[in-house]
Amino acid sequence: MTAESSALTKNQEMVLGALSQAKGPMSAYAILDELRQEGFRAPPQVYRALEKLMKNGLVHRLESLNAFVACSHGACHSTGLVAFAICDQCGLVSEFSDEAVTNSLTNWIAKNQFSNTKTTIEIRGDCAACAAA
Amino acid sequence: MTAESSALTKNQEMVLGALSQAKGPMSAYAILDELRQEGFRAPPQVYRALEKLMKNGLVHRLESLNAFVACSHGACHSTGLVAFAICDQCGLVSEFSDEAVTNSLTNWIAKNQFSNTKTTIEIRGDCAACAAA
DNA sequence: CTGCGGACGTTATAATATAACAACGAGCCG
DNA sequence: CGGCTCGTTGTTATATTATAACGTCCGCAG
Ligand SMILES: [Zn+2]
Ligand SMILES: [Zn+2]
Ligand SMILES: [Zn+2]
Ligand SMILES: [Zn+2]
Known part of the structure; x- marks a missing residue:
């Protein structure tokens, strides 16, 4: 791996893509449904990608909705609370x-x-x- | 009904009791399991009670845990954000x-x-x- | 009495999330 | 090359959280 926290895998790219194009928050299952045409078959594929994306600050989880959004800033390295x-x-x-x-x-x-x-x-x-x- | 938003029913009392005695947040299903000995049989009994209790400010939902707690102040009529x-x-x-x-x-x-x-x-x-x- | 409305009981199902394991592939080393 | 290891992926099954839907019961207004 590089100095970066590492590049995204294909699945992670697709999940991030789905969230970025969405006009609002998406549930994990909404993401799954959208990506079925791209070959996704089961929830763990989505949840695993989301986990990594959140760790990297590219995606946020909205607790009050059980849903996810792409970070508005591309990636969150904010010092303050979001x-x-x-x-x-x-x-x-x-x-x-x-x-x-x-x-x-x-x-x-x-x-x-x-x-x-x-x-x-x-x-x-x-x-x-x-x-x- | 009185001027109050109304008294609690038996089920509501029991759910509130379970939450009040707990030393931490409880999931709806944890409440259900605790109250099975008292006759509870199914989730809607718990969720219906919680809904009313939350409306009255006696119970709060913790979104990041999908769990519930009794209000620390008995009831929340706070003016500020909690x-x-x-x-x-x-x-x-x-x-x-x-x-x-x-x-x-x-x-x-x-x-x-x-x-x-x-x-x-x-x-x-x-x-x-x-x-x- | 009769009809209405609210709480309740019950069954079934929806929606969200994770455990567990098999398969695969890239990199490394013998 | 052949075997090893590690991380990603695919897949199945299951756990956890929440609500829909419908029937019953009961107190009370008319
Ligand atoms: Zn708006
Ligand atoms: Zn952000
Ligand atoms: Zn502590
Ligand atoms: Zn409170």
Whole structure:
């Protein structure tokens, strides 16, 4: 392997492709169905690819939906905490990293001596466009 | 009905009881297994109770675990956003509502014209005690 | 009484996720 | 070359989480 965390395999490319073209979050099974024509046959193929893609920061899991999205930034090497605003109407996912949010949460974590964490921040509602409609 | 959102039924009491006595989050099926001796037979009994309890703020769902906890405060009528710090070692769940966190997130929401939202904030890691050990 | 609505019980099934193992192929070394 | 090892893949089976659908029961308004 190179200095990179390593290149993507074919399956990983296909899963990432499906997520990148999607206009909203996709469940693992939606990905599977889309990739059946490309030869996918079973859930583990999707889940294994997703696992690797998430480890590399190319894909995020939306816990409140049990679904997945491609990282808006190509890959997430963000220093701050990543948050998602998810429109329940149109499926739009806005990935963001807000300094004030990061600071306030990391402050709480420090004050309460919580350890190395993985943090989930998900806002569910309607996006500006859908709320206006 | 009274001015209250209404009293709990027997099933709801039992589910809340199971969650209140638990030392950590419980999956719906863990609750079901615990309550089989009390006569529970099938998932819908648990899920229906949980739905009502959550609507009344007595129970919270932890999205990143697909599990449930009793509200630490008895019932949540909090004005701010509620967050959870979850210890992956011992299962301890610290429910909190931090003003700085609430403000920073609601600021982002306002700036981005997101609508009425339901917000999930979950910090996963090790609690102070477990991190020390 | 009668009809309605809410909680409940029950069966079946959907949706999400992982365990387990066989097969394959690329790289390495004898 | 032939055999080894390791990582990816394919495949089957199963575990886990959640909901649909329908019938029963019961309290209460009319
Ligand atoms: Zn990202
Ligand atoms: Zn929208
Ligand atoms: Zn609460
Ligand atoms: Zn702990």
